[in-house]
Amino acid sequence: MSEPPVTPEGVENTVLALDNQLCFALYAANRAMTSLYRPLLAELGLTYPQYLVMLVLWEAEAAGQEVSVSWLGQRLRLDSGTLTPLLKRLAAADLVTRQRSGADERVVTIALTTQGRGLKARAKDVPVRLLCQSGMAPERLQALREELKTLLSLMTHGG
């Protein structure tokens, strides 16, 4: 009835080992990625989530898509509790405008200012600069991205 010397809690210890957790790999990699972006985005006066919002706005404007808070939320999977103050800060920085829709007074329409539109040109080399820093082969990064997107859709829309 004596316990094995190296694994006092039994063989199943590996199940809870930190290095075996996909969740921790995801958590740590995401924060490391954010840290790499931070200095580049600081040059643009943006935080990382603010940058993601700007990506959506640039893309939507190019597509002629009108953007509401809820539409942004669906795209980024964020709710109003996150987006409302973030958008207020972007508006304070004169990058976007927030305006109640005329058709539906509940809807707040987000639009780029001239300055917000202009930031796109300066942002264009950010992804490239960053992926170079990562030092992983582009096709491998792309494969990883697709695996993550698959995992995401499995986790969100029924697993």
Add this chain to the structure above:
Amino acid sequence: MSEPPVTPEGVENTVLALDNQLCFALYAANRAMTSLYRPLLAELGLTYPQYLVMLVLWEAEAAGQEVSVSWLGQRLRLDSGTLTPLLKRLAAADLVTRQRSGADERVVTIALTTQGRGLKARAKDVPVRLLCQSGMAPERLQALREELKTLLSLMTHGG
């Protein structure tokens, strides 16, 4: 010299497209993963970062490793600004103790309480339950985890 009609900003628009960003795939997948864990960890009275801390503590105790705040920080890549209040909450929940080291008065030693140790048994099925929910093949999840770990080490230790 006229611009193509569909992409007013030029062909390079795809560089900034949200769906092409590894960083967003990482960001979204991490939050989705956290959301899956949340209800399971709520049964244990833990948040997600608290759960990661407990994983480290369970692992360290099994290995006879004494744990300081800085050691925890190295393992999880978190600093004292995050860990100090988190550990205070774990101590308030009677899962850990925080005690100044005798040998070096600067060091705070973190130890499991009986209750904190006991939580390990209840946590044991959490990773399995979760990976089942993800609905992805185990070997594929494992490969993804290893890719993320590779990316992490490239991003942190010189890319």
Add this chain to the structure above:
DNA sequence: CCAAAATGCATTGTGCGCAATATAATAGTG
């Protein structure tokens, strides 16, 4: 032994994320 540098942790402030709740506007029902 003493001054300076380094170390370990705590504190403060800002900005997310997210749950819960509130508020206002619209849509649907009889």
Add this chain to the structure above:
DNA sequence: CACTATTATATTGCGCACAATGCATTTTGG
């Protein structure tokens, strides 16, 4: 038209993350 339900956003509160700063305690170099 009143009444209810739904929708869209805002607000509040809590818990991270992280930069910056502060402070006490070693450690180091002379």
